[in-house]
Structures are given as structure tokens and as C-alpha cells.
Amino acid sequence: QWTTSSIVEEQVARIREQVGDGKAICGLSGGVDSAVAAALVHRAIGDRLTCVFVDHGLLRAGERAQVERDYVTATGVRLVTVDARERFLDALAGVTDPEEKRKIIGREFIRVFEQAELDLQAEAGGDKYRFLVQGTLYPDVVESGGGAGAANIKSHHNVGGLPDDLDFELVEPLRALFKDEVRRVGLELGLPETIVHRQPFPGPGLGIRIIGEVNATNLEILRSADAIAREELTAAGLDRDIWQCPVVLLADVRSVGVQGDGRTYGHPVVLRPVSSEDAMTADWTRLPYDVLERVSTRITNEVAEVNRVVLDVTSKPPGTIEWE
Numbered sequence: 407q408w409t410t411s412s413i414v415e416e417q418v419a420r421i422r423e424q425v426g427d428g429k430a431i432c433g434l435s436g437g438v439d440s441a442v443a444a445a446l447v448h449r450a451i452g453d454r455l456t457c458v459f460v461d462h463g464l465l466r467a468g469e470r471a472q473v474e475r476d477y478v479t480a481t482g483v484r485l486v487t488v489d490a491r492e493r494f495l496d497a498l499a500g501v502t503d504p505e506e507k508r509k510i511i512g513r514e515f516i517r518v519f520e521q522a523e524l525d526l527q528a529e530a531g532g533d534k535y536r537f538l539v540q541g542t543l544y545p546d547v548v549e550s551g552g553g554a555g556a557a558n559i560k561s562h563h564n565v566g567g568l569p570d571d572l573d574f575e576l577v578e579p580l581r582a583l584f585k586d587e588v589r590r591v592g593l594e595l596g597l598p599e600t601i602v603h604r605q606p607f608p609g610p611g612l613g614i615r616i617i618g619e620v621n622a623t624n625l626e627i628l629r630s631a632d633a634i635a636r637e638e639l640t641a642a643g644l645d646r647d648i649w650q651c652p653v654v655l656l657a658d659v660r661s662v663g664v665q666g667d668g669r670t671y672g673h674p675v676v677l678r679p680v681s682s683e684d685a686m687t688a689d690w691t692r693l694p695y696d697v698l699e700r701v702s703t704r705i706t707n708e709v710a711e712v713n714r715v716v717l718d719v720t721s722k723p724p725g726t727i728e729w730e
């Protein structure tokens with residue numbers, strides 16, 4: 407029988423065979439796929455794997471700690487974090503066009519990752535990291551072979567989804583697996599539930615959830631609002647019922663409000679809870695009113711710049727899940 411532990415055993419053997427006594431590098435995104443792929447490779451080759459986590463400053467509250475603390479504790483993996491927050495902010499200054507943002511983030515990510523690899527190589531006395539670990543799943547393999555589809559609507563950027571012309575040999579231990587199998591492998595390898603059952607989060611992060619300029623102020627506003635929404639959805643036990651719930655800051659929009667005796671002129675945030683099987687189509691999730699009320703009250707009370715919370719009730723199509 408094809409059990410989870412036999413998948414692990416077989417992949418570990420294959421990785422050992424492929425990598426031999428070489429060294430591998432893996433970009434962690436905080437997502438399930440790269441986390442499980444790296445954990446498998448770590449089980450196979452130990453400290454000859456180095457993981458790189460790029461903090462591009464577009465992460466949600468607590469995400470960096472989740473990788474640096476929870477993931478490292480669970481796996482014992484050797485992790486290098488690159489703090490590239492300023493670099494991304496500089497590159498994104500003044501940019502509001504969604505595709506331009508995506509291209510900049512993708513480009514900077516590759517540059518930062520390449521530099522990290524060069525630094526690691528120098529540290530290892532010039533010895534090259536020959537192998538790159540990728541969390542490619544079976545549906546990714548099929549999709550990129552298929553060509554058409556959603557790929558043309560947005561230039562998706564996958565953290566770890568580095569271009570082919572980088573000078574690495576790929577190690578892709580999840581290539582034959584579906585998402586649910588990947589999650590089971592993750593649990594088998596002892597990864598925390600918070601990582602194994604994490605909802606999807608786009609590679610360009612909060613950068614494509616700010617309608618308007620991505621700057622430190624807007625990121626801070628969105629990060630606070632998003633943390634509240636996630637906290638309340640988790641507390642209500644809804645994490646497994648919804649596919650994901652982007653929170654979007656309309657930084658280019660202001661509306662008049664009132665708080666105490668004072669007029670406010672603040673920004674709206676949008677809640678975008680969706681239900682989906684595969685993100686190709688989606689329906690808006692009918693969240694309970696009391697949960698919506700708590701999220702709305704808390705965000706407008708706790709995040710000074712936000713004076714209005716609105717709900718997105720559009721399915722996909724015609725809306726996409728993310729706003730950019």
C-alpha cells in the first residue's frame with residue numbers, strides 16, 4: 407500500500423541518489439510546498455541543504471517568526487534569512503500599476519536570491535551549490551505543460567519559482583504529489599499544523615493587496631487590519647471552511663467617517679473571503695454576521711487610518727481572488 411511513510415522513504419532515497427555528496431539550496435516562502443520539499447531534502451541530506459528565506463517586507467504579521475522559529479524548531483534545518491525590506495520598498499516607491507508591482511517584486515526576488523547563493527558559496531570556500539530544491543506539485547507540472555489559462559491574466563510569481571536559466575539542477579521531490587498528499591507528508595515529517603494547513607498566500611504578498619503605492623505606512627496599516635481579520639476567523643473556527651480571505655487596503659480611496667465627535671477621512675479595507683477547490687474558480691464565502699461584525703468593529707477601533715470595512719461579494723469569475 408502507498409502510505410505516507412513509504413512516499414517519504416522513497417523520496418528520501420531518490421534525493422540521496424540525485425544529490426550524492428553535493429549541496430542544495432532552497433528558497434522558503436512560508437508556504438506549505440517549499441516547507442515540505444525542504445523538510446524532505448533535509449531528511450535526506452541534512453546540513454548539506456541550506457534554506458534561504460527572503461524577507462521582502464511584504465509579509466503578514468508573524469510570518470517571518472513562523473519560519474525562523476517554528477519551522478526551524480520542527481525540522482532543524484539550516485536557515486539563512488535575508489532582510490531585503492528596504493530594497494523592495496525602494497524598488498516599489500511610486501509604483502501603483504499591478505503588473506509593474508508584480509514584475510518588480512519578481513525581479514528583485516531573483517536578484518536577492520542569487521546574491522544569497524553567491525554569499526553562501528563564498529562562505530563555503532567557493533564551493534558551488536549545485537542543486538535547487540523546488541516545491542513543484544503535480545498540478546503545477548500539468549498546468550505549465552498545458553499553457554493556457556489563468557497564467558495569462560496575472561504574472562504570478564512563486565517564491566522559489568525561479569527562472570529556468572539559473573545554473574542549478576532542480577530537486578523536486580513533490581512532483582508526483584497532490585496538495586493533500588503534500589500536507590500528509592508534512593505532518594509525517596513533524597511540521598507544525600500552522601504550516602501544513604496554511605491557506606494560500608501570494609508570492610508578492612501584501613504588495614498586491616494595497617491598491618495604490620506600496621510604502622511602509624500602507625504596509626503597516628494593512629498588516630494590522632489583516633492580523634485582526636485572521637485572528638477573528640481563526641477564533642471562530644473558520645480556517646478550514648474558507649480557502650483564504652485576502653484583506654485589501656484601498657490606499658487610493660478615502661471616505662468621510664465619524665469617530666467620537668470628530669470627522670475622519672480615512673481608508674477602507676476590503677474583506678475578500680472565498681471558497682474554492684483550486685483557485686481557478688471561487689465563490690464568496692457567506693461568513694456569519696457576528697464574525698463580520700467583530701472584524702469590522704475591531705479593525706475600525708484598532709487601526710487608526712481605517713474608518714470603513716467593506717465586504718467583497720463577487721465570485722471568480724468575474725472577479726479574481728486577489729484585487730491586483
Ligand code: XMP
Pocket residue numbers: 556560561562563564565606607608609610650685686722725726727728729730
Ligand atoms: P487570482 O487573484 O488569480 O488568485 O484569482 C488565484 C490564487 O493564486 C494566488 N496568487 C498568487 N500566488 N503568486 C502566488 O504564489 C502570485 O503572484 C499570485 N497571485 C495570486 C491567490 O492568492 C489565489 O490563491
